[in-house]
Each structure stands twice: as structure tokens, then as C-alpha cells.
Amino acid sequence: MNTIPILCLAIGDRGQLDAAADALSGWTLCPVAGLSEARRALRLRPAAVGLLLFDDAPGGEDALDAFLREHWYMVWVAVFHPPALRVPVWRRLVQEHCWDFHTWPLDPVRLCHTLGHAQGMAALRGGPPGGDGAGAPGSPEHAAGTRCAPEGTLTGHSAAIVRLRSQIGKVAGASAPVLIWGESGSGKELVAKAVHLCSARAAGPFVPVNCGAMPASLIQSELFGYERGAFTGAARDKRGLIESAEGGSLFLDEIGDLPMELQANLLRFLQEGTICRVGATRSVAVNARVIAASHVQLQQAVQRGAFREDLYYRLNVLALDVPPLRERRDDVAALAEHFFQLYAAERAPRLRGFSARAMHLLREHDWPGNVRELINRVRRAMVMAEGRLISGPDLGLADAAAPPDGAPLGDARSRAERDAIDATLSRSGCNMTVAARELGVSRMTLYRLLAKHGMTPPSRAS
Numbered sequence: 001m002n003t004i005p006i007l008c009l010a011i012g013d014r015g016q017l018d019a020a021a022d023a024l025s026g027w028t029l030c031p032v033a034g035l036s037e038a039r040r041a042l043r044l045r046p047a048a049v050g051l052l053l054f055d056d057a058p059g060g061e062d063a064l065d066a067f068l069r070e071h072w073y074m075v076w077v078a079v080f081h082p083p084a085l086r087v088p089v090w091r092r093l094v095q096e097h098c099w100d101f102h103t104w105p106l107d108p109v110r111l112c113h114t115l116g117h118a119q120g121m122a123a124l125r126g127g128p129p130g131g132d133g134a135g136a137p138g139s140p141e142h143a144a145g146t147r148c149a150p151e152g153t154l155t156g157h158s159a160a161i162v163r164l165r166s167q168i169g170k171v172a173g174a175s176a177p178v179l180i181w182g183e184s185g186s187g188k189e190l191v192a193k194a195v196h197l198c199s200a201r202a203a204g205p206f207v208p209v210n211c212g213a214m215p216a217s218l219i220q221s222e223l224f225g226y227e228r229g230a231f232t233g234a235a236r237d238k239r240g241l242i243e244s245a246e247g248g249s250l251f252l253d254e255i256g257d258l259p260m261e262l263q264a265n266l267l268r269f270l271q272e273g274t275i276c277r278v279g280a281t282r283s284v285a286v287n288a289r290v291i292a293a294s295h296v297q298l299q300q301a302v303q304r305g306a307f308r309e310d311l312y313y314r315l316n317v318l319a320l321d322v323p324p325l326r327e328r329r330d331d332v333a334a335l336a337e338h339f340f341q342l343y344a345a346e347r348a349p350r351l352r353g354f355s356a357r358a359m360h361l362l363r364e365h366d367w368p369g370n371v372r373e374l375i376n377r378v379r380r381a382m383v384m385a386e387g388r389l390i391s392g393p394d395l396g397l398a399d400a401a402a403p404p405d406g407a408p409l410g411d412a413r414s415r416a417e418r419d420a421i422d423a424t425l426s427r428s429g430c431n432m433t434v435a436a437r438e439l440g441v442s443r444m445t446l447y448r449l450l451a452k453h454g455m456t457p458p459s460r461a462s
């Protein structure tokens, strides 16, 4: 008997449930007819695999589409009569949401085989958010005897994200500093929060500090605090951000931007667990875990003499790499759907989702601004779209013009990127902030792109 439950959902004729039960006698099925019953059943008992049964020409494809989007983390296997697939909307539903399909009448041996594979697939994905998939019997995390960051904290089910979730679980159980590397907008802060939330410090504070955004003149007093009279204007004692992370985690974003003199103070804190407020004569003990992040390889900064080597080794005990979005294209659809739901309040009421072409273009795009760029494009499209489905142009993703004969694809992409930057900069009056926002990337990324294409940054301040 296979005891892992499979949701068996009949759309249309309820008799399909009996036929499925006959074919799958050794399985634990949760039979439901219709979407309301399915939602109720999943609330009571989450399932990682669903069998979707439908007959010839069922109605309600919009509601089913919404239901399947809501339960995107499940692995779905469809069973239908072949004529149903002559209806384009049903063909699209199966194509978009189902991992495999069978046709009536059922072949029990083949179906058992498929469902076994579907369960294996579900275990790899980590299972339902808040359900018993992540770390559940049969899942890789369970086999490895480790905790795993819950799926809800990081959307995606690509192999890279499944691996990252498992690494977060392991790192969270330790107490050493963590160093997170990843391109701008790839999700470093989200990963840092996941480490904190999965750790024994979850009940304590998570204090983020962007070392790159703080003026050098303020950063020492902000981080370490000060005593009354330490400098003009210091009318009373003030705790710094490190002290306010007591019992929790201190997230130092863009650690590579920390001025040299403060790197020494941070090193002392990591070695001794104490800090000295500005103007103080005594040090105070602080119990906070340091999680640092950088979008530049710190080792190169060490070689340039811009980052202390001893601090680098002290921080680089547990390292996590957040892969850029272009290296986990399998996550793009799930992320786009996630943000579509997240910002549902902003969307035009008639908007139902993404066209298949838009999804294709999202998957093909190179995402220099990573997940942040995806958020910006989806939010803008949700406001600007005029049809029922978001199209490629709504997302600012037009089909790339065919490259001239013989031109490699890389050249065409590069030319299109350069043209887009050029046009946006001139539209924005050479304002880097406005242009970066319009392109859906950070200012930092825009500067990097300009350097990559040998373009000169505009001279006016922005």
C-alpha cells in the first residue's frame, strides 16, 4: 500500500472517481469532485501529487486554470478523453499545468508507474508549502537528515533552488557567520532572511544593514552606536545596529563596501563577540549572528587590497551562492505567477494571467536585473495591459528581430540590449535613476551594463 496521499480530482462526471479507484487499488487516494471540495480537502490534508480527471467537454476552464495556478507546487497528472484536447483551451491547460497525461480507459500498470515518478518529482521539489513535503519521508532532505527552508520562503522548484533550500536548512542549524554571494536582485536578502527564520534565532530580530547605502561618515556610529558626548550632537547614549540584533541575526548587505577601518572593528566583533561604542572606554558583549552578502567576488577585492583577508576568511565559513535567474529559467514561470498573485490588488480586474507567448518570452529573457527586474516587469504589465492576458510587449519584451544573416545570436542580443539602454537613457533625459527603473534593473546593474557595452555613463547627476 502506498500511503502518500494523492488528490484525485474529477471535473465533470463524478463516476470518473470510481474508475480511478478501481485502477489504483494499492494507493491512498483522496477523491474529490469539483474545485471547492478540492480546496477544502487540500486545506485539511496537503498533497504533493494530483490526478486530474476530466471528460469530453467540461466547462469552467477559467476556474480550473486559477485553481491549478494556486496549486502550482503540486505535480499534476491529467486523464482525459482524446477529443477534449481538440479544444485549444484544454490543450493549453494540460500543457501548462500537467507534468504528464493518460487517456481513458485507464491502463493501471502505466498509471501506477507515472504516479510513482510524480511522487519522486514532488519529493525533489520539496512538497507543498507548510505541508509535509519538505523534509517529509521520501524527500532528499529527509534522507540527508537535515532541515530544509520551507518552499514558501523562496519561490521556485528548479534544481538550483531545491539545492539552495537544502543548503539554507543546513547553514541555519550552525552558528558560524554566513557569506552569501549573488548578482544584484537575485534574492540574497531573501536567502539571509530564510537562514534567520530557519535558525534557532528566528524569534530574535533580523537587522538588515546596507553597507553600500550608508554614508561613510555615519556608518561607524550607526553600526556600533555611541556614548553621550562622543561627538557634537551626541546628546545621549545610542545603541548601534549590531547591538539591536542581540539574540538574532545581523544582515550586512554589500559587505565589500564597508570602509577599511570598520572592517577591523567588525573582525573584532566576529572574533570576540564584543563591540565598543564610539566614545566608550569599555566594550559590551553582543550575541548576534552575522550574515553578510556581496554582489562582487570578495576574493578579488582582497587581491586588490580593498578588503581585509583575515575578515574575508572569518566571514567565509559557510558560503551560499544564489544563482542568477538566467541560470534557473525553470523558475521564471512560477515566480511570474507568484508576483501576479502577490500584486493582485493592483491589476486590472479583467486580467487573468499571462499569454503562452509572454511566458515563452519571460523564459527566454536574460534577466540582467534578476528577480527584481521580473517583479518590475510583471507589476508594470499588470497595470498597463489592455487585454485579458499579459502579452510580451506589456512586459517590455518584444520578439527579438531576426539577426542579419550569419550574425550569431549573442551579437543580436547584445545589440538589442545596447539599443534598449540607449533609447531609455535618451527618453529619461540621461537620468540614471529613471532609466534604471524603466529598464527594471538597479542603478548598479545599469552602470555595469554601460561598462559591458563600452558606453559612457551620462554626465548629469541623477
Ligand SMILES: Nc1ncnc2c1ncn2[C@@H]1O[C@H](COP(=O)(O)OP(=O)(O)OP(=O)(O)O)[C@@H](O)[C@H]1O
Binding pocket: 153, 154, 155, 156, 182, 183, 184, 185, 186, 187, 188, 189, 190, 191, 253, 295, 335, 338, 371, 372, 375, 442
Ligand atoms: N526565489 C524568490 N521567491 C520570491 N521572491 C524572490 C525570490 N528571489 C528574490 N525575490 C524577491 O526579489 C526581490 C529582490 O530580492 P533581494 O532584495 O533579496 O535581492 P538581493 O540579491 O539582496 O538584491 P541587491 O543585491 O540589489 O541587494 C525581493 O523583492 C525579493 O523578495
